[in-house]
Amino acid sequence: MSSTFEIASCLPVVAVMLPLVGAAAAYLVGLRWGLLRNWLCCAVTAGSLALCLAMYPDIARGGVLVARAAVLLPLGISFRVDVLGFLLATVSAAIWFLATLYSLEYMRGEHGVNRYYAFLVLTLAGSLGTFLAGDLLTLFIFFELMSLPAAVLVIHEETQEAVRAALKYLFMTIGGSLFFFFSMVATYQFAGSVALGGRGLVGEASTLAFLTFMGFVVAFGIKAGMVPLHVWLPDAHPVAPSPASALLSGVMIKTGAYGMLRVMYEIFGLDLLRQTGWPSVLLGLSVATILLGSMVAVTQFDLKRRLAYSSVGQMGCILLGMSLMSERALTGDVFHFFADAVAKSCLFLCAGVIMKETGKRDIRQFGGIGHRLPITMACFAIAAFTLVGIPPFNGFISKLQLSLGAFDAGMPGYALALLASSMLNAVYYLPIVITAFFDRAAPAAANGAGRRRLAEAHPTMLAPIVVLALGCAVFALSSENWPLRLSETAARLLLRR
């Protein structure tokens, strides 16, 4: 399985161009026909998903899809899709489609809807491009194409708070991109190329090489919400509209970790990293990220802020997995990309329903809410269990693999960090679920008039949540765990076994 062959294909280009063109079209159409625009956006995201899935046959055969666009920019643009890129692109396209579907009802009657949809689709182009990029420059460009328009989603409410959060986000993003830029150019200086997919471009350890590595750590760390560079995240994610938060937290921050993964194994290479021990920097930071993110989450009572800090903690797990550098850790790592993306976006979409239907965002007022929103809260519970790592769900598999990987790498101590993460997750997620269903004192106060009234959300909002919740469970329960299989292949490919 480790042998691959290249297949020239225009699929990656089309998959990226479709939302890019779709965003512009959506904006123009939306100036006149709102409804048409909404369905156009759904169609575009669904189309992207279909295009991603269309790559599967080739990927399954062990192929790598490559495409080179005409000479643009200083170096040109290229795409290269292997298992890892395929898995993440497909998952993100799927979540985008669901979030767009969810937006149809959620955004009804809001201001600036046209802008919202156009940028929602535009950021899809950015993140697909990031996952499918064949070289660092392409990755950089799409990384920016995703990050900068995302500021528009953050600022959507146009409140003072949103503007401040967006500016903070913007400045940190630009700061991060400068570090990325520096490291990318330095890589080019080392190797005369920035192509991904090799076994390491940076030949030998030097001060500049270390600076390059640290530049990447900072650049991707900012995006991934790594402590201490996470400061923008808890401000920016909660102020966005819920479907946008789901994408920001569910998918977009994953691009940071994805970039780090690619850079570590394909720009620096396993040998160099083993020899120099640079990933230990990342190990330390990721443990700090796990613990700090989870602990701060416990102290937050705003639902979306708690979820945002939870994202920080989960990103810590992902960063930890990649810096352990063992096969099972990597398998768990890639699988956790998938597990966390699905679960976290499910949680944010649930939060959107809760806020929309009850007008509450403070966790302490959620008593009995499960009786009003049974389906939503059931899905919330499933997603929460996933993140805690309770057995039948995805999260259990990824955390198990990660812990096993820590033992493989000869660093069992880090398994404790993962354990601590799960426990803290339990501390801040389970009370929400428990009070929602079992708090008997609160309903009277919460629902007024003491009546238990069913007030479930519109089906187009509910459907995406249910699908995502199923996504948390179905693969883990079936004997044919498709994402896990792909994760294993991806891990082997990264390690070149």
Add this chain to the structure above:
Amino acid sequence: MGMPLALFVRLNYMAAITLFLIGLHVLLGHPNLIKKVMGMNIMETGVFLFLVSIGYARHSAAPIMSPGGAESGLYANPLVSAIVLTGIVIAVSTTAYTLSLTIKLYEHCGTLDVNRLERLRR
């Protein structure tokens, strides 16, 4: 040959440079606008004098040929004269423009003192 002698045989240059520096000093340091214009002209005159001095050769004549002459005598360098002529015209234009701005400012503010103008500004 010591430094004093070396300077003595280049006295013209020294004088020209001295003029240049005096002009520069007035142009940058003097607060009065009219004096500044004068400084500008003195500075430029210094450069012209320097240029003309470069072109001079001992016992040379003005570079105007006699008709039908085939002999080549020793003439001053005509190129520097041409350069100076151009330089003078540039200096004249600059002066005319500067003076017209000065007049305009004087009519607006009633002063030629740069310090007071600057204060009026902000």
Add this chain to the structure above:
Amino acid sequence: MRHLPILLTVVPLTGAFLVPVLGRRPDRAYRLALLSVLLVLACAAGLLAMTGSGQTLQYYVGDWPPPWGIEVRVDALGAMLATFFAFVYLMVVLYAGSSVRAELGPAAQFWYWSLLLLLLAGINGVLTARDLFNLFVFTEIASLSACAIISVRDRLDSMEAALKYLILSAVAGGCILLGVALLYMVTGQLHLDHLGAALPAAAGSYPRVLLAALALLVSGFALKSALFPLHVWLPDAHSSAPSPSSAILSGLVVKLGIVALVRLFFVVFDWRRLVTLPLPTMVMAMGALGIVLGALFAMGQRDLKRMLAYSTVVQVGYIYFGLALLDEIALTGALMHVVNHALLKSMLFLCVGLIISRTGERSTAAMAGLARSMPLTVASFTVGAAAMVGIPLTNGFVSKWYMVLGTLNSGRPAMVAVILVSSLLSALYYFPLVVSAYFGRPASPQAEGPEGPPAMVWPVVGLAAVCLVLGIWPELPLRLLGGVARVMLGL
């Protein structure tokens, strides 16, 4: 076709001289100017096509061969800059066709067109000059007419700014002329190539004279191009001029000193010899200081045009920084940035001009909420801001890429920080404006109707479009400039 190099200057000169004869009515003067600029653009494009194939066009004015007569030479650098500058000029002239009526009195109007053409002649003269004294003459034409297009506005601050600029220009002019005189004294040559050939011999006998000449020339041209500690005139001059003038001054005129110094460093004074002097280090340090301090000053400005003017100080520092690295890639990047900044800064000044004429305010607060009433202008401004920061798909990214690569290539990784800090600082003063334009609440109720006369809006959009095109497809200028850099460094 042989005469194209000289037509670059002769066409605008003729246009300018004809204005007081034929075009005493402003609209006729405008048409004359437009025609001249179009012709210049055509000539420059033709020259670019010819030099693109590696040709260098030499033209002996009056048919006198070089050491006796004056040569005008168009190389790839000259042709490229002339083309882009002429394009910027065309856009500015189109814009000014509508805006001068509001900004200038009737008597000043037709002279304004004449002065604009004279400035274009000066610019093209500097770009094509191959004779040191000729270079000086055209530099003076450009400086004087640059001052003149500031003081056309009958306002006290414009007059004062013009006077300040004029006085410092005169100082610079004096220094340059004295430098030329010293060089001539010890070499007896004025043609750049011949000067370069005669210099090694002169360096044996008169090393100090050459050093003094170099110092005078560098300080003179650095003053004219506002290298950091010598930038004091720039913010006043560029912010108090009418907007089309600001666009030209900031976009094109400051580049002339840079081009002149490029010629001096790489044609006259052998750059390999310069490396042994502290000069490159000094220029680099001044450039770096200009980048950082200029950005800090820019952040403190409440006036849009002053902010842009300080940003010019930053960008000039940036270009000098790239030149002083004396590296092929960095040089390519710096020259590319000359083109990029010309397009960007003139576009930004025209944007701000539109905003000022629409809102009647020039403070940064005037931008708030403008995106609704002026979508095209604000979109163009956004492109400009993004390019200043160096975001991919804009032309600023391309030059940044080359600058950073060149800095690494020349073995100075620590200096990369300067470039990156400059980008970050640019973001800090441009992006809040963009965000407030899109999401801010307008301070005063906004006027209804179109965002401005189409003749003012479309040039801005056109410039922004070229910035994007160069960002996505920079291959042609990069190829040419890479060749130029190799030739200049003698590789």
Add this chain to the structure above:
Amino acid sequence: MRQLGATALLVVAAAVLFATLAEAPPFGWQEAPTRNVITDRYLAPGAGETGVLNAVTRIIFDYRSYDTLGEATVLFVGVAAAVVVLSGRTGRFAVRLAGGSDDPVLQTVTRVVVPLVQVFAAYVITHGHLSPGGGFAGGTMLGASFVLYLFVFGADRARRKLRPETGEMVEGGAAVWYVLVGLGGVLMGASFLANAAAGFPRGVEGALLSGGAVWLIGLGIGVKVAATVANLFLHLTGED
């Protein structure tokens, strides 16, 4: 502070420049580096290849005529800039000169002197290729005669002799003339501003009508400079 800075600059610059010049080629040295093939050709005996006896005129109107075009342009820029700045002003100075002087002696002398100056100026302009002088010197004299007239008879009467618009048109026209003569070279198949190479007649050595394009350009420059000087004074002394 400004004073102090300027003085410091002065001291440093003086030290550097004097030290530099102690090394320069001595003044009046007959074998100075500036004496080379270039000056030899410029100083060719007789009328040489240009048909011009005055070697300085040879350079400014022939060998380096392009610089002179630039020079004329600078003059044009300077005056245009000044005219724009001065137009539409309140005219605090204008009043004093508008009437001129009532002194009959002054007026009579001026009436006599002005034509003499003008004739001499015409001589200087037209003989620039043969003797010291030329377009610039003669043009300035011609302009000065007008300035003299203006000072004595006042700006109002001077304005009647030469309206500012006319002055500007003459100035622009003369500059265009320069360009046209240059383009004549192009039309005749040579380069811009070519003289003998383009086939302009060199004429008889030492004759008034010799030197080809040099003579034509000199004439234009004379007119242009005269118009410039006159124009500038009209604007400096009065409002529009």
